[in-house]
Amino acid sequence: MSTMAVALLSTNPSATPNRRSALLLLPRRLTPAAGFIHRAAASASFPGARRADWQASFSILSSQAAAAGGGAALPGSSSEKSTNDSGDLSAAEPEHGDSAKRSVPEPPVNGTMAGVKSLVSSAAAGGADLAPIPNLPRPLSIGDLSPAPMHGSRLRVAYQGVPGAYSEAAAGKAYPNCEPIPCDQFEVAFQAVELWIADRAVLPVENSLGGSIHRNYDLLLRHRLHIVGEVQLPVHHCLLALPGVRKEYLTRVMSHPQALAQCELTLTRLGLNVTRESFDDTAGAAEYIANNGLRDTAAIASARAAELYGLQVLADGIQDDSGNVTRFVMLAREPIIPRTDRPFKTSIVFAHDREGTSVLFKVLSAFAFRDISLTKIESRPHRHRPIRLVDDANVGTAKHFEYMFHVDFQASMAETRAQNALAEIQEFTSFLRVLGSYPMDMTPWSTSTPPPPPPSAPSS
Numbered sequence: 001m002s003t004m005a006v007a008l009l010s011t012n013p014s015a016t017p018n019r020r021s022a023l024l025l026l027p028r029r030l031t032p033a034a035g036f037i038h039r040a041a042a043s044a045s046f047p048g049a050r051r052a053d054w055q056a057s058f059s060i061l062s063s064q065a066a067a068a069g070g071g072a073a074l075p076g077s078s079s080e081k082s083t084n085d086s087g088d089l090s091a092a093e094p095e096h097g098d099s100a101k102r103s104v105p106e107p108p109v110n111g112t113m114a115g116v117k118s119l120v121s122s123a124a125a126g127g128a129d130l131a132p133i134p135n136l137p138r139p140l141s142i143g144d145l146s147p148a149p150m151h152g153s154r155l156r157v158a159y160q161g162v163p164g165a166y167s168e169a170a171a172g173k174a175y176p177n178c179e180p181i182p183c184d185q186f187e188v189a190f191q192a193v194e195l196w197i198a199d200r201a202v203l204p205v206e207n208s209l210g211g212s213i214h215r216n217y218d219l220l221l222r223h224r225l226h227i228v229g230e231v232q233l234p235v236h237h238c239l240l241a242l243p244g245v246r247k248e249y250l251t252r253v254m255s256h257p258q259a260l261a262q263c264e265l266t267l268t269r270l271g272l273n274v275t276r277e278s279f280d281d282t283a284g285a286a287e288y289i290a291n292n293g294l295r296d297t298a299a300i301a302s303a304r305a306a307e308l309y310g311l312q313v314l315a316d317g318i319q320d321d322s323g324n325v326t327r328f329v330m331l332a333r334e335p336i337i338p339r340t341d342r343p344f345k346t347s348i349v350f351a352h353d354r355e356g357t358s359v360l361f362k363v364l365s366a367f368a369f370r371d372i373s374l375t376k377i378e379s380r381p382h383r384h385r386p387i388r389l390v391d392d393a394n395v396g397t398a399k400h401f402e403y404m405f406h407v408d409f410q411a412s413m414a415e416t417r418a419q420n421a422l423a424e425i426q427e428f429t430s431f432l433r434v435l436g437s438y439p440m441d442m443t444p445w446s447t448s449t450p451p452p453p454p455p456s457a458p459s460s
């Protein structure tokens with residue numbers, strides 16, 4: 001793969017006007033990140049004891065991580081171009097440009113430098129008289145070759161939101177027993193993995209009622225993480241308010257915009273005369289209502305959020321469709337090796353710059369001719385070339401929008417038919433990147449939200 005250009009991204013904190021007290025514990029032994037993680041401030045106004053439990057053990061990474069400069073490759077940057085020029089696909093190829101990876105201290109020989117030093121000083125003192133040399137270094141063993149864990153043995157999984165968010169439950173479904181790491185924005189979750197603060201990220205990409213979460217499609221392209229899996233989470237919403245509040249008192253409902261969209265019809269059917277207000281995540285809205293004692297406001301969030309923040313459930317199962325499901329992708333710094341012994345999906349993104357040659361039709365045909373089913377197609381504006389002007393002397397100037405096309409197809413990159421399809425597609429696209437080839441979520445269908453991962457041990 002070509003050398004990756006690393007660009008700094010800055011995140012505007014004002015983009016999250018609703019996020020209060022972002023509240024953070026320092027992950028143990030992660031000094032490089034210390035500059036953008038803050039210690040949690042206990043909220044005296046919190047109604048339930050459970051909050052203290054998770055406050056002691058969870059941290060939320062804030063958008064200030066962005067200001068510290070996470071590495072990200074921008075589409076259209078020199079790295080993307082050289083990838084195109086060389087026709088290099090990123091599938092199943094290890095990442096080489098992870099600067100954070102380089103900053104991980106190398107394990108000293110023998111676990112300590114002392115053995116090496118004593119050997120050197122003994123030789124310098126002319127100690128060639130066969131006297132036993134104390135502290136001889138022992139030979140390297142296989143265990144010395146794997147880097148020391150940066151933290152406890154649990155996989156650290158970044159998600160967007162606060163405890164009680166659906167994304168936390170998705171992290172637990174994707175990686176049972178993981179240590180969930182709350183982040184205040186999607187961008188921060190990407191950077192947490194890039195900076196080795198987290199091992200994986202689990203982020204929503206689409207919902208059966210609300211549609212695609214476009215921000216994450218754009219971030220997948222800006223960053224260099226690989227999709228290594230997917231999980232589908234049934235989303236079961238509740239209407240939550242402070243104890244004693246009745247539906248008739250409500251003037252406002254707050255939640256994540258996706259959750260508001262997923263409950264739109266039911267809110268009307270319940271006869272609520274309320275304004276809708278967006279919040280960064282569902283559980284954050286519940287926390288805000290609890291912390292501020294808002295008796296005229298309800299949140300749309302999970303039953304677990306009600307428990308965590310001491311709210312009552314005014315209505316249960318208020319999503320407009322009982323089969324409401326959100327699909328999340330699992331992201332890692334390295335791709336997984338694609339296999340053929342179980343159903344795999346592959347996600348690609350491409351762009352083309354030719355006019356009038358039915359490129360999109362040709363791309364889709366490359367899959368159809370090989371009997372490869374597409375499971376998703378999404379177009380996003382091409383941020384570096386949003387509009388193409390076509391002058392016609394007789395009728396004026398046509399302004400065509402330019403797009404990046406995201407396609408998921410049902411095959412593994414280990415299959416020849418998938419490799420051939422991509423080789424063909426490469427011939428008529430100007431840009432092509434494999435975001436990941438990964439096992440499909442084949443878990444049995446259920447309509448209830450699974451429990452979140454177990455709480456992490458309190459940080460020392």
Ligand SMILES: O=C(O)C(=O)C[C@]1(C(=O)O)C=C[C@@H](O)C=C1
Binds near residue numbers: 167235282
């Ligand atoms: O706000 C949350 O609880 C989330 O996890 C985010 C999110 C989303 O982004 O779509 C996840 C699942 C639900 O579809 C609603 C909201």
